[in-house]
Structure formats: structure tokens, C-alpha cells
Amino acid sequence: MHVFVCAGCGAELTAPLARVPLPAEAHLSYGHGPMPPLMEPGTYAVDPEPSGPPFRPWEKIGEAEAAARGLFAPVYPLSFGARDRIVVAPGDVRGTVLIPEHSGDSCLGMCAGELPNMACAGCGLLVASRVDDCGLWQAVWIEPDAVRRVPTGLPVPAREFEQLPPLDPAGGWSDVWQAATGAALARVLVASGGTSLALPDGLLTEVFGPALDLLLPAGGPTKTVGLAGPGMPDHGLDIALVPYDQETCGPWRPPGGTVPVPLPDGVWAYLALPGETWPLPASGTLPDGVLRDDYPLPDHPWYVFRPDHRAFRATLARCPEVRQPWLRALYDRGF
Known part of the structure; x- marks a missing residue:
């Protein structure tokens, strides 16, 4: 602390x-x-990164200066404030x-x-x-x-993975979820190398699948994508969505050659540790390992969930791989 x-x-x-x-x-x-x-x-x-005023147009700096700042595709506006x-x-x-x-x-x-x-x-x-x-x-x-x-000499509070629901209090999709998945989508795309991806059934596919279907070709070589984190079994994934490391603030490192893609703790926990979600107590008890199956349908906004395209582009612009023609075309086109 x-x-x-x-x-x-x-x-x-x-x-x-x-x-x-x-x-x-x-x-x-x-x-x-x-x-x-x-x-x-x-x-x-x-x-x-630099933030706040002053700002300069992208067109007035060269590619070498932009790359030295960690930017590899056009960003507007371009801050020259303090780091x-x-x-x-x-x-x-x-x-x-x-x-x-x-x-x-x-x-x-x-x-x-x-x-x-x-x-x-x-x-x-x-x-x-x-x-x-x-x-x-x-x-x-x-x-x-x-x-x-x-x-201060005070210990850092013990880490607790508290789930963050994908809905905000007003009933719309959470801004945090959309921004976090937009940034993660860019990193998954880079890690894919342009090959198709296989995602597990469930919420992970619902969140990332539609965008990846638009951005990557179908068929051909396939890389596997899944969830990994502390205490979870190693499934030998090619790309893993992981929580952040508490000490380094970088992605938690899975074993082997798996490429980690970080998500905020609350978003990762909701995807990786769904558990029991019934909000009301039931009378009596159920046998161990048995869950209720009469849940009402969850609240759902009228519009489709989409990762935030601004977070997607901001993250992709800071990946050197975006200079590859196929990625630069996707950066310019969006999803």
C-alpha cells in the first residue's frame, strides 16, 4: 500500500x-x-502513455516518432501530455x-x-x-x-474474485464489460495470427464469437481459446483469457506456451467462475451437486452485446503486429 x-x-x-x-x-x-x-x-x-493536453494531429508526426511512442496505427487525438x-x-x-x-x-x-x-x-x-x-x-x-x-507498510488486502455482471444497474450492457472485451478482442486477434479460432460453448462464445466470425476466416488451421487462471486446470490452450497478476499488473501467466490475454477480475470471474446464480433462497435443501433448473430468464437488453470498438482500436493501435497488412486492414475497417 x-x-x-x-x-x-x-x-x-x-x-x-x-x-x-x-x-x-x-x-x-x-x-x-x-x-x-x-x-x-x-x-x-x-x-x-501520455494523456491530456496538448494534442497534435496524427498527420504532423512521422511513423518513426509514433512507433517510438508505442503507436503503430493512426490515433486521434494524439496526446503530448505527461506520461x-x-x-x-x-x-x-x-x-x-x-x-x-x-x-x-x-x-x-x-x-x-x-x-x-x-x-x-x-x-x-x-x-x-x-x-x-x-x-x-x-x-x-x-x-x-x-x-x-x-x-505505508500496510499489507495489500487479500484478493477476492468478485463477479461483475454484464448488465449495469439501468438494465443496459455494462460499459466496463464492453470496454474490457473490446481490448481483449484486439489481443486475441493478434494472438490468432490470422487463423480461425475454436471457442468453448457458453458465454465466452456469446461474447467474442460474433466479432471473431467477422474478423477471421472460417476453416483451415485452428487455435483454441479458453479461460485460465489461478487454481484452474491446464487445458493446453493456445490463447487463454486470464485475470491480471496482482503484483505486476500484467496478465497472469499460464503454464507452457499459452498466450495470455488479460481481463479485469470481475469480468474474468463472471466468465470463469459462474457458479450458482439463483438470487432467492429456496425452502428445504437439494442434494449436493444438484442445482435448480427452474430459473426465470435473465434480464437482457434489447440490443446485442458488442465489445467496445474504441477500446478495440486503441489496443490494436498499440500492438506492433498491426503493421501487418491483414491486421491493418481490420484496424481500418473495424467490426
Whole structure:
């Protein structure tokens, strides 16, 4: 666990936090309504890429400069802001004051502007930007040069794989699910090498199958795709959807030559550890190993689930393999 302190005066600016992977939806916007917090309480993530202003058109930088930044296909807009910004939940921030006039061109809330809109209450150093405008995830983005990370000595909470349902509270498809599967779809596509894929029956095929059917040829050589993770048997898969490693924030590594594709814990747990889902208690008991079979049909939005195409393209643009003609054609075409 760590706290972030002001680089100017040393005042603590956050509660104790544990590092987690940057969510795939971090830089995506959604409609015109208010959004929930991006980060879970007690966590932080680091964005290794430049983010925020200033921006430059893709056409004004060369392929060599773009590749040096880890970009291998056109990205709009192209940020030339700071790298390694830290994102935390607004409720985990301490000892700061808000500067509303530093907010950018916002609508119903605040967004990042040319200058950070939060300052250290102790010395006035500009340290972060609060974001809560319509369509933007509520978050505080901390400037990497304005803070220091200090260990607290507290242990990281034990990991629990809590399932995240694919439906949001309003009854639509979860934005987190769509972004996570969009990013994973790009990595599965790269790992396929352009060959057809065999997925197991069930929810995994329902989520990824329709898009992969559009993106990959049918027939010919086939690679197997499935789920892997801590405590699960090794099925000798070619490509495995796995949770993130808690210590490295990279994908959990399956044994052998299986290519790992990470998913957020909640999404992975829902796919890999479905278990019993009946929401109401039943009178009496059933024999061990027997599940009820009279469940009502689950809630289902009126529109078909689709992985987020923005997360798909953002992830694929950062894979060197996208320079291969077949992948670049799919990047330009989408799904």
C-alpha cells in the first residue's frame, strides 16, 4: 500500500492505496449523463502513455516518432501530455483545494484543462485534475511530477474474485464489460495470427464469437481459446483469457506456451467462475451437486452485446503486429 504526498511540502494527498491495472475504459466517454467513479475505493492505477493536453494531429508526426511512442496505427487525438499520470477515486483524495477556473471546456461538471484544477492545501502546488463532467468517469488524475509515492507498510488486502455482471444497474450492457472485451478482442486477434479460432460453448462464445466470425476466416488451421487462471486446470490452450497478476499488473501467466490475454477480475470471474446464480433462497435443501433448473430468464437488453470498438482500436493501435497488412486492414475497417 502507498500514499501519495505533495512533492512541494510533503503533505499527504491520498488515503492508503493499492495499485491495480489501468481500466480499459479510462479514457472513453459515454453519452450525456453522469458517470460513476472510474476506480474502486482504495486503489490507484498508472497510465504509462501520455494523456491530456496538448494534442497534435496524427498527420504532423512521422511513423518513426509514433512507433517510438508505442503507436503503430493512426490515433486521434494524439496526446503530448505527461506520461505516468496516476488516477484515483475522488473520495480517496486528501488535503487539496479545488480551482474551478482551471477546468477545461466542460458542460455539466469539470474536466481537465491546460492547468491542473486541484492544488495542495498546504503549499498551493498544482497537483491533480478532478474530472466529473457528463459522459466522463469520475476520477482524479494526479500529475506524476507533483507527488511522491510513499510506502505505508500496510499489507495489500487479500484478493477476492468478485463477479461483475454484464448488465449495469439501468438494465443496459455494462460499459466496463464492453470496454474490457473490446481490448481483449484486439489481443486475441493478434494472438490468432490470422487463423480461425475454436471457442468453448457458453458465454465466452456469446461474447467474442460474433466479432471473431467477422474478423477471421472460417476453416483451415485452428487455435483454441479458453479461460485460465489461478487454481484452474491446464487445458493446453493456445490463447487463454486470464485475470491480471496482482503484483505486476500484467496478465497472469499460464503454464507452457499459452498466450495470455488479460481481463479485469470481475469480468474474468463472471466468465470463469459462474457458479450458482439463483438470487432467492429456496425452502428445504437439494442434494449436493444438484442445482435448480427452474430459473426465470435473465434480464437482457434489447440490443446485442458488442465489445467496445474504441477500446478495440486503441489496443490494436498499440500492438506492433498491426503493421501487418491483414491486421491493418481490420484496424481500418473495424467490426
